[in-house]
Amino acid sequence: MIEDSFDYIIIGAGTAGCLLANRISRDPSKRVLLLEAGRKDNYPWIHIPVGYLYCIGNPRTDWLYNTEADPGLNGRSLRYPRGKTLGGCSSINGMIYMLGQARDYDTWAMATGDDAWSWDNVVPDFKAHEDHYRMDFGADPATGGNSRFSDMHGHGGEWRIEKQRLKWDILEAFAEAAVQAGVPRSDDFNSGDNEGVGYFEVNQRSGWRWNASKAFLRPARGRKNLQIVTEAHVYGLIFERAASGRPVCRGVKIVRDGRATKFKARSEVILSAGAINTPKIMQFSGLGPAALLQEHGIHVLRDMAGVGENLQDHLQIRTVYKVDGARTLNTMANSLVGKAMIGLEYALKRTGPMSMSPSQLGAFTKSDPSRPHANLQYHVQPLSLDAFGEPLHNFPALTASVCNLNPTSRGSVRVRSSRMEDAPAITPNYLSTDEDRSVAVASLRQVRQIASQPALARYRPQEWKPGPQFEKDAELLKLAGDIASTIFHPAGTAKMGVASDNTAVVDSRLRVFGVDGLRVVDASVMPTIVSGNTNSPTLMIAEKAARFIVEDARAARRA
Structure with missing residues (x-):
């Protein structure tokens, strides 16, 4: 049974998903559904900066993942926190504001053949949502501003950056x-x-944690075209076959309060579930290495060798x-x-x-x-x-x-059973x-x-x-x-690349290769991990993706 239909369905109300929901729902003619497996971000320890100590390892806010025993760590397994609440990892992370190095993004541009990902072309996407304390008084030194930083930092956006x-x-x-x-x-x-x-500079406002939910969902909550559903566990993507035989993503299956529900997407489904859960959902939906899926009795919709591979971490x-x-x-x-x-x-x-x-x-x-x-x-x-x-x-x-910062080791995220409830095997x-x-x-x-x-x-x-x-x-x-x-x-498990690279999962506009109506927007698309903390680069990816989505929709209408 189809519960409802939307133009866009975003899976994951984490760092990327919150920004996407804000940006796409600016157009009142587009209905947007944002799905989050966790609960609302009303747990007090989320908002007190030191509260990460009480959020990591807490089922209220964390998926409670662990890595496989790792030979490089002398057989040890590590706790692998992932945010499970509105705001995702921005609700439990270290709050450090870090862009990375220019060479990171220039490398992405070369890997994808698209200059949109070069340093010069990602800086405007960072600045688009910045509210940086250095620019609180503008760029004019006469009024107390700091012109030296104006080329690199923005003001008036949703994402607050302050001194410690x-x-x-x-x-x-x-x-x-x-x-x-x-x-x-x-x-x-x-x-x-x-x-x-x-x-380090931090994502805080006046001593409180500033997460993606506060920054991007609060201003959008009054929009009638945006629906946010929490405690919604995704159990798979819904596909149809176009006349050409090409798979088209048409919606999503969820379970909430023990009840199974389907939602239809008229335009796109956007996976923003993070570098662990995005490949997990893709694999359970039939997109992934064929041998792995067949091992667990999952129907292979499309053999995609790169889904869940290329895992990188600091x-x-x-x-x-x-x-x-x-x-x-x-x-x-x-x-x-x-x-x-x-x-x-x-x-x-x-x-x-x-x-x-x-x-x-x-x-x-x-x-x-x-x-x-x-x-x-x-x-x-x-x-x-x-x-x-x-x-x-x-x-x-x-x-x-x-x-x-630039590890050459590569790991994987792979389903370990045919049960969506089971955590994936995380092998860094x-x-x-x-x-x-x-x-x-x-x-x-x-x-x-x-x-x-x-x-x-x-x-x-x-x-x-x-x-x-x-x-x-x-x-x-x-x-x-x-x-x-x-x-x-964690990053890189659904990496951007060119069509000739059989390990690439999405193109430079973050559309999944060989599938229509499905896009990935989170840290999993990084071809190589950035030289620093990953939260703010994930916001930049979402900012750029939101523009891609609007542009591609206009192009489709004209076609």
Whole structure:
């Protein structure tokens, strides 16, 4: 039974889906349905920045995925959080605003043969939704504005970017130590070349998390042509055959409150379920590697080798240093008085540790001087713990996590059964190439170089993880596998490319190859992962896709 029909059905109310729903529903003649498997984003911990600690691993807000046991991590399996609520991962992530490097997008343009994805042509898409604090007073210095940043940053859009509302002496010392080790200072990581050390900018407004639901759904909620349905679990896409025999996506099947429902799409279905759930839905709907689908008894609609392949992620190696004479969150939060003071500061001023993103200080640098671009990213924190969600250690400490921005390892996302309820097999294949293993060892040595600089000497840093007794490359590589963890940036599992590339899933306008009426708009379309955090690039992808969708609809009417 068809419940209702819409012009556009968007699957997934995450980062991309919220923006798409806002943009497409601007045209009152187009009916738009936005489907979200999770609940509304009215869980209080979503909105308090430090609340990510209570959202990750929580079935209220997280899909609770885990990776397969990974040989590169010495057989360990990792928790693999994915947002399951309005706003998706923007409701549980680290809030870091990061565009990546110009070369990322120029590489995409070459991979797709479409200059629309070049750096010069994606910057306007970033700026289209920016509301950047640097531009709060415009570009005219006479009125307090900052003309130096006007070419790169926008104002008045929905996506708020602010400075962090805290500083720590231990982080200032680490920044100075990085400079002493040869890393330049940076006051803007989003200029196209993010090499340098400085504080991350964050998606917050006045000390509250600013997620995609607040930014893009709130302004659109009064539109009669936009319907948002939460707790809607997609059970497959609906296809028909055109007269030519080509498959056409005509709708979607969902289950909500135990009731199966179908919705019809007159124009397009848009998959924005993320780099894990988008390929999962495609595979269950018959789009994917034929052998995999046949193994699980799924009818093969179209054999597509690339669906679920090309998984890329940023693996961080979390090094921990004990320090003396420094104020850190470990010592503040491990007492009732400290916790009370932290809560009071946030309640009165929206500042302090409760306003913290997971990482405050960042650095981008090269694993060796011969590289033409920064290929390492540091997330530096005035705290230490064994893993997110675990208790803080009971000694003052600093964590310097370092990740390879451009991994050459490739993994996969594959259905493991014929039951849509079952989580897919997520196999990142971390550290599976010689280059990635070499960069991991070099990055550990570089952390030690920074920690040995004079700026940190007064705090007497002592390496606690992995431990100074380990010196040989083989030892450091094994320890990297023991202590490394994901920073939750899966991408690439439905990559953009050209038709002659049988591993490409969508074309440069994000239309699925060999299928009409179906488009993919999320981080899964990245041919290669960006050199930084992935949330804001996903918004850019959605901004560009919204324009493609409108343009293609006009072209179809004229044809």
